Amino acid sequence: MSSEKSGSKLPITAIILTYNEEKNIRDCIESVYHWLDEIYVVDSFSTDRTLEIISEYPDVKMVQHDFENYSTQRNWAFQNLDIANDFIFNLDADHRAMPELADELRNHFSIGIPQNINGFMASRRTMFLGRWIKKGGHYPVYHAIIFRKGHGECEQKNYDQHFIIHGESIVLKSNVIDIITESxxxxxxxxxxxxxxxxxxxxxxxxxxxxxxxxxxxxxxxxxxxxxxxxxxxxxxxxxxxxxxxxxxxxxxxxxxxxxxxxxxxxxxxxxxxxxxxxxxxxxxxxxxxxxxxxxxxx
Incomplete structure (x- = not known):
């Protein structure tokens, strides 16, 4: 693990949800650690090595909250965390932000985000047992990954929840890797x-x-x-x-x-x-x- 962050950070706060994610959390954090200004992990009282791994990153903020369902956990985080930035990047532990995504977002933020833009959408790149699933209508599949604080939420559903962006959004060309299963x-x-x-x-x-x-x-x-x-x-x-x-x-x-x-x-x-x-x-x-x-x- 790198001991220091390098380069300028984008004014974005990442929120990562975890529960017993010792196999995933390090790679997830590393994918955003060097270019995002703030990272929160909201953990549902993991019993494996997840918390130990998170503690190796002293500037990653970790809070614990009982898990009811995905939507409730996400919306609790939006309403209760002391989020420092105007934009929130939502990740699960089995997601990886690609380097190209960081570069593309840097370009947008260097120009300046118009006031009418309240979020960003990107496609997930599904990885299944080591293979990128591109066919079968499974790629590209776009999701709201980033929204402006106060202008987004997680929809209240029990399954297949998506984030809602209130207002206009930019569709990014870069992807978020989604490692959907370990077995x-x-x-x-x-x-x-x-x-x-x-x-x-x-x-x-x-x-x-x-x-x-x-x-x-x-x-x-x-x-x-x-x-x-x-x-x-x-x-x-x-x-x-x-x-x-x-x-x-x-x-x-x-x-x-x-x-x-x-x-x-x-x-x-x-x-x-x-x-x-x-x-x-x-x-x-x-x-x-x-x-x-x-x-x-x-x-």
Whole structure:
């Protein structure tokens, strides 16, 4: 680890969330340590070596807060940390800011950020078992990564949360690396949990739930257009949409070109996971109908 930072720092505060991230946190911090003015780690009471590694960086500020869900943790940080800068960079421990991203942001800040610009969007570069997943419609996928303090938040969702930028944003050409799994066991365990959350949300969805979330907009920014595509997906018949989606990703969008890692990733993430979500939607509705038939009370 470098003992000193070098070069001028950008007036940006990074906020990194952790829980038992000893395998990731060092590389995450190192990816922003030399060019960001302030770094916070919000830890959910890790029990591995995460805190020990963070302590090797004396100017990284660490606070601990009980974890309820991702959205609540992020928004708690925005509201309670003593953030020194006008712009906030949101990272997870398995994210890495690429050097090109630092250079691109330096260019923008050297010119000056217009007052109407309240954030920056960048694509994530998914790394799966050592391979960059470029095909299958999985790249580029844009996320709000930086927003002006007081002009952004994390949407209140149980799964697949995005950051909302209130106002205009700049779409960056550079990427944030997203190392999405350390093993297939971890990958499938997480997706099983997320499938339950997404199924429940798909059943409960209503127009009223759109408040405080990224809006679905065919003509909007890259995040809003992707949310529109997601809602369009759920308008198709259950189960049939899974096969259509996998065919689109694996065949039409070239997922089959990405070798064994691509086959495993696109099948598990683009078919198995989506099928599991639909199966859980079906199961939840079946159990609800069964309960209603027994009690005579419709929900």
């Amino acid at each position: 297939l066991s971890t990958f499938t365990e997480r997706h099983n949990k997320w499938a339950t959350l997404e199924a429940a949300e798909a059943i409960a969805y209503s127009k009223e739930m759109e408040a405080g979330r990224v809006k679905a907009d065919k003509e909007g920014n890259p995040m809003e257009y992707r949310r529109y595509q997601r809602m369009k997906y759920y308008s198709y018949p259950i189960f049939l949409r899974v096969f259509l989606y996998f065919g689109y990703r694996f065949v039409l969008k070239g997922g089959f070109l990405e070798g064994k890692q691509g086959l495993v990733f696109h099948f598990l993430q683009g078919f198995w996971f989506r099928f599991l979500v639909d199966a859980k939607i079906w199961e939840m509705k079946y159990n609800q109908e069964l309960n209603e038939s027994k009690t005579g009370v419709k929900r």
